[in-house]
Amino acid sequence: MAPSGTVADPPPSSATDSFNSGASEENDIRPFFVLHKASSGSLQGKSTGTVRSKRTIESPTPKIAKKSEVESAEEEDGQFLSNRRLKIFETVWSKIEKTIENVLRDSNSKIFNGIYDWIRESFESIRSYGALSLSEAVRSYPVLTQASSKQLFTALVLTRNLEMVDDLLTFEELNLHLKSQGCHVAKLSSMDFSAKNGVGGCLRGLLRQFVMPTLDVADVTTLASWYRENENHKNPVVIIVDDTERCCGSVLSDLILILSEWAVKVPIFLIMGVSTAHDAPRKILSVNALQRLCASRFTLSSPAERMDAVLEAVFLKPCSGFTVSHKVALFMRSYFLCQDGTLTSFVRTLKIACLQHFSSEPLSIMLEHFCQDRSNQLTGEGNGLLTESTMKHAFDLPSVTRNKITRSTCELLPQFLLDLQRMPNPWSIVVLCIYEAGKFDKLRLLDIFCETLDPEARYLKYFSPSAIVNCQSQVSGRSVIRQVLRKLRDLSPSQWRSLLKRWENLSAEFSEINDKVMELHPLKRSVEAAGQRQGLPNSPKKHASRSHTKLEKELSAMADKVAAVIEFMLREYMKPVESVPFHEILCFKNVDKLQSALLGDPRGRIQSDLLEAHNILHCICCSQRGTTLLPSMHDTSILYTLAQEHADVINLHDWYQSFKTILVSRSSKTKQNSKTCSKSKKRKDRCEEPEAPAEALIQARFCRAVMELQIAGLIRLPSKRRPDFVQRVAFGS
Amino acid sequence: MKVESFCSFFQNQESSKVTRRNTRSSSSVTVENPEPNESHQPTVDDLTFGEESITLDALLSDFPGRRSQILDLIRLIGPLDCPSFPIMVYGDASTGKTSVVLQVFRHLNRPFVYSSCRTCYSPRLLFESVLNQLLLHSKCSSNGYSSAKRCDKPSDFVNLLRQALSNVMETLDSKSGTSRSSKPDGKPVGKMVYLILDHVDLIKEWEKGTMILQFLFSLYSVLKMPQLGIILISGLPPDVYYSNMGYTDPIPVYFPVYSQEELHQIFLRNQANRDLYSAFLDSVLKPFCRVTRRVDELSTTISSLFRKYCEPLDDLGLSPSEDLKRRLYNQLKPLIAPCLNEIFRVSSRPNDGDNRGERRQKASCSSENREEVEKLDFHMSTSAKYLLIAAFLASRNPATLDASMFDSTGGMDNRKRKRKASEKSMEKKEIAEQEAVMKGPGSFPLERLLAIFQCIASVGDSSFGEEEEGKEEEEEEEEATGYDRENNNLMSDVLLQVSSLCDANFITKSGSCPLEGSVRYRSMVSEDLALKVARSLRFPLSKYLYRR
Structure with missing residues (x-):
């Protein structure tokens, strides 16, 4: 774990803090910042000091300023290393990001080509009605050929995710793809379809993208005249609406009706992104508009499928070397399934994990070599990465001490690292093999990945004979590997053939596994032969004939054999990352940090911060207050602490009175104190003026604090019915 | 008599100004738009339908079941150069209002101006669209796609319309003077221009819609130019517009919903194999007519059904025997019921030659529905x-x-x-x-x-x-x-x-x-x-x- 390492050498720990504050600032400091915008300067140090925030707060104490030479030198060293780590993080992350981008592009390209083909076909069919002369094409009355000429070709692109975030990029890429094929493309979003601007708003948006940015009035005739100029009419016009559900239905209907009046003169293709069911347009469009749509459906790959592809590319294929532990993987999985369900958030989680890994693990710089091509640079330590302190840190890693590797084997470190570098290969082959087997049951790689990362290898127990008996009796279970094993028994000969073929391909680079797979071939042949004898190779369990029983026997023998191979693979090669020495270099394990960075719990944070503001402000005046409220505290903080004494409604008058007592009585007391002790240094703040603040000032401060609480969503302002009471909205912290 | 003197007075006053403006604008266009691609300067000829005019018989046969309406319209529009009262054509959607009116003008070969209140979704667009057509203005990149005149208010519109009209009258006059007898195709006939406003019912939804509507209804009496005939096409009956404002009520022409026989004739037009199609319609049209009689709704579903109807046939040219008809009908029967339901859904045309997995059509929706009951087809956390x-x-x-x-x-x-x-x-x-x-x-x-x-x-x-x-007891701790x-x-x-x-x-x-x-x-x-x-x-x- 990281804490033990950070105790060992202080400079990286300061870097840790700076990284953390940087990360947390992005995530959850903002609501807090709203509250304290006008407060004292110590916060500014926090909000601006991105790199060394902790230190700037502590720096007034002279202890740190007088550092020994050695320490400062070490600090410089640490600074150098942390900068370097940041740089390496950037290279590693850019590599991961690029990989993900490529995966997504590949997964979409088939659909994109399908859409383009559809556009071309339909465009040709429109042109087959006959070419229009210019005067025909721009005149105001419709072309009277047939009723279907009013149809508007529409593609419903099902994104199959409630959240739109992932698909913004997809539609952007579709836009580029179609543009590169020569189509005229305009992209409208739900913002263009607001009820306020009406149909004029979206037409204006269209013309802005097609014709020119400044137009007096938005009018379809303009579009028609533009389309007839400069060879524009050689290509179709495509309009992409990426989030149909969010559009104002009446405006979209109007646009469709208008465009359909011009359908032949300007061949328009509508591409509508639909995030829920395919009948969503039916819910928002009017009947007349629906009737004008000639809809085809295109289905994007589901988020889970994309997720699997991304996982495979990032963790199982050689990519960056960075990986995550079992617990982190479980957390990421549950976050994906329960919370957000978008790939975007998954990638963000991954990025946070990666960043935190680099910030907390000094040895993470080694990842640079994993990231680059696999040439052995590790042995030649020319760049002075392995300084004394990092070496010490490396041998203090829990995985190293657990395996009883001592300093004496120091020269073995490069060897271990090489192993580490090589290690994922058989592991990922095994995971992919199981994934292939699981595909028949539509298992998700995400689940398999999470299960196989388990450092205690609990999945092995499914191979004990009792478990095999068990697994047939139970209908459903959580364990993915057990499901795979169960499914193996139901495979048909043809499925066996394809499975073995894919296993062969996967294990081609790794001879040990490949040999085992090859051993299965004779069995496969006998199964096939049995299947052919039966004449129905695809339905092994249909006929209760004698040949069938023979086939069944063969099949079950096959299944047993394959299960044995899987077991062999799991036992021999599936060393989960976490059981390997020095894995901390590659593997991010701190799930709590990730969770707090990701979920944040901003409301709870606001409440706890309000109650203990001095922990953040670090002012001297309120540090030793104990449980009493001091007038030097921030007004909002005082008010919120006072509000804790009330039930769900707070009488404004009482509240104000107690607020006033705290400000007035205390300040008068300090006035006396200041006269005797003359500790004027303490009172820099205006709140602490010697004389009691005027009534008007107290009222003003009260009002402001109440407003701040309301903005933070902690109280609700008085209603008409009960003008003297505010209501508490949030309870507990 | 009065009308003509009024008219000539106007011409004398306006003609010189207008022609000068016209020439200037046309010359500027040719200079600024050097590329030869279809640079097209509209003339008065473009105010007609633009295609060959059709005979009355062709017109009547084109629109089965609309005989009386067509004859009514022609009668109300009146003979050549004869002022007519405003006409309001109304009826349900897809009953042929717009097509009939336009084809009647094609038959009469008279100049007209058409503006749809759907496309022109605001008064300004409507006014400018009318003026653009009358002033023979075309939007292009060289004029920044702007209109000929900027016109927001009804009062401006009246003035500008008057100018534009008299301008057109003059050109029409000179044209008809030269080639009156020869009557070539596509050349406008007569000294009147008709203003056709489609989808007038939509104006009610506009901001200040009632005001605009009243203005349009009173346009005829306000303008005091008998050379302009006004035809309003509306989906709503005239009663909803009338108020006691003292203008001349337009003469209503009602387009009723088509009957089943009329639909039969409509769909039978332009069919290659009339016998086969007629047999098909006999079996299909009756159930559909109970659901809807809108031609546009029917045509999409019926054409896709016909494709399925013909699937078992090798030769589309043969005339079917009773036996064959019955067999085809039996094949089609199970498909009709889901399509009946489909009319109110997103219509879809099955794309031919599409066997890729991701391009399934919605026509097969009903079978999918049953599957979908089982599981959700999109991701939610x-x-x-x-x-x-x-x-x-x-x-x-x-x-x-x-x-x-x-x-x-x-x-x-x-x-x-x-x-x-x-x-x-x-x-x-x-x-x-x-x-x-x-x-x-x-x-x-x-x-x-x-x-x-x-x-x-x-x-x-x-x-x-x-x-x-x-x-799974054993997994408890992990889970x-x-x-x-x-x-x-x-x-x-x-x-x-x-x-x-x-x-x-x-x-x-x-x-x-x-x-x-x-x-x-x-x-x-x-x-x-x-x-x-x-x-x-x-x-x-x-x-x-x-x-x-």
Whole structure:
């Protein structure tokens, strides 16, 4: 774990803090910042000091300023290393990001080509009605050929995710793809379809993208005249609406009706992104508009499928070397399934994990070599990465001490690292093999990945004979590997053939596994032969004939054999990352940090911060207050602490009175104190003026604090019915 | 007599000015637009339909069942150069109003100006569209796609229209003077221009719509130019427009909905194999006519059905025997019923030669529907699913029952006891209940939604936990770490999920200040979808639904 390492050498720990504050600032400091915008300067140090925030707060104490030479030198060293780590993080992350981008592009390209083909076909069919002369094409009355000429070709692109975030990029890429094929493309979003601007708003948006940015009035005739100029009419016009559900239905209907009046003169293709069911347009469009749509459906790959592809590319294929532990993987999985369900958030989680890994693990710089091509640079330590302190840190890693590797084997470190570098290969082959087997049951790689990362290898127990008996009796279970094993028994000969073929391909680079797979071939042949004898190779369990029983026997023998191979693979090669020495270099394990960075719990944070503001402000005046409220505290903080004494409604008058007592009585007391002790240094703040603040000032401060609480969503302002009471909205912290 | 003197007076005054402007603009266009691609300067000829004029017989045969309307229209428009009163053509959608009017003008070969109030969605666009056509102005890149005149107000429109009209009159006059007798194709005939305004009923929806409508109705009397005939096409009957404003009411021409025989004739036009198609129509048209008689709705479904009808045939040219007809009909029969339902759905034309998996058509919707009942075909996070169910429950159940349905712990056994009590009262208030159903989903404040969400999310998780315990004891400790966290996590980011549900139209919001928290929500989810979601979570939704 990281804490033990950070105790060992202080400079990286300061870097840790700076990284953390940087990360947390992005995530959850903002609501807090709203509250304290006008407060004292110590916060500014926090909000601006991105790199060394902790230190700037502590720096007034002279202890740190007088550092020994050695320490400062070490600090410089640490600074150098942390900068370097940041740089390496950037290279590693850019590599991961690029990989993900490529995966997504590949997964979409088939659909994109399908859409383009559809556009071309339909465009040709429109042109087959006959070419229009210019005067025909721009005149105001419709072309009277047939009723279907009013149809508007529409593609419903099902994104199959409630959240739109992932698909913004997809539609952007579709836009580029179609543009590169020569189509005229305009992209409208739900913002263009607001009820306020009406149909004029979206037409204006269209013309802005097609014709020119400044137009007096938005009018379809303009579009028609533009389309007839400069060879524009050689290509179709495509309009992409990426989030149909969010559009104002009446405006979209109007646009469709208008465009359909011009359908032949300007061949328009509508591409509508639909995030829920395919009948969503039916819910928002009017009947007349629906009737004008000639809809085809295109289905994007589901988020889970994309997720699997991304996982495979990032963790199982050689990519960056960075990986995550079992617990982190479980957390990421549950976050994906329960919370957000978008790939975007998954990638963000991954990025946070990666960043935190680099910030907390000094040895993470080694990842640079994993990231680059696999040439052995590790042995030649020319760049002075392995300084004394990092070496010490490396041998203090829990995985190293657990395996009883001592300093004496120091020269073995490069060897271990090489192993580490090589290690994922058989592991990922095994995971992919199981994934292939699981595909028949539509298992998700995400689940398999999470299960196989388990450092205690609990999945092995499914191979004990009792478990095999068990697994047939139970209908459903959580364990993915057990499901795979169960499914193996139901495979048909043809499925066996394809499975073995894919296993062969996967294990081609790794001879040990490949040999085992090859051993299965004779069995496969006998199964096939049995299947052919039966004449129905695809339905092994249909006929209760004698040949069938023979086939069944063969099949079950096959299944047993394959299960044995899987077991062999799991036992021999599936060393989960976490059981390997020095894995901390590659593997991010701190799930709590990730969770707090990701979920944040901003409301709870606001409440706890309000109650203990001095922990953040670090002012001297309120540090030793104990449980009493001091007038030097921030007004909002005082008010919120006072509000804790009330039930769900707070009488404004009482509240104000107690607020006033705290400000007035205390300040008068300090006035006396200041006269005797003359500790004027303490009172820099205006709140602490010697004389009691005027009534008007107290009222003003009260009002402001109440407003701040309301903005933070902690109280609700008085209603008409009960003008003297505010209501508490949030309870507990 | 009077009219002519008035007219000539106008011509004398305006002609010199207008012609000069005209020439200037045309010359500038040719200079600034050097590329030769179809640079087209519209002339008066473009005010006609532009194609060969058709004879009356062709016109009548083109529109089966519209004989009387066509003859009425021609009679009301009147002989050449004869002023006519405003005409209002009205009738249901897709009864041939626009086509008939336009084809009548094609037959008469008279100049006209057409503007659709759908395309011109504001008064300014409408006015400018009319003026552009009369002034023979075409938008292009060289003039920045601007209109010939900027015209916002009805009063400006009257003035500009007067100028433009007299300009056109003059050119028409000179034309008809030169080539009167020869009557070439496409050349305008007569000294009148007709103004056709389509979709007049849409103006009612406009801002200040009634004012514009009154202006249009009184345009004839305000303009005092008998050379302009006005024809309004409307989906609504004239009664809805009339008010006692003292203008001449337009003469109504009603286009009734087509009868089945007329539809038969309409679809039979332009068919290669009339016998086959007629046999097809005999079998198909009757059930469809009960659902709709709109030509546009029918034509899409019927054409796709005909394609299926012909599938078993090798030779499309043969005339079918009775036996063949019966066989084809039997094949088609199962397809008709789903298509009947489909008319109100997104229509879809099956694309030929499409055998890729991702391009399934919606025509096969009915068979898919059955599959879809089983599972949800799009991704939602677990907390969003619980929220959806919570919203559904909050909308369906009365708020007073919440306490009995969910206690603070969300226990299962407790609920059953309470439910029985509510069952008794349920019987008593059956009528009140039905009323509540008729009212549709109720609205609820955010707090109630969150409270129900918390209850059902905790119940759902605890039931999951039970399942796990029963099934896999050995995995308990591992699952406990993983799924405990899930439970806690479900509660965070809930507001974000609410907003994304709102975005997906599953929950609608009645607007108010979000800080006040007094917004009320309403679930728009069908019971089908809610059940589907509940099934994916293995959540016993029906137990929680009041009245079930």
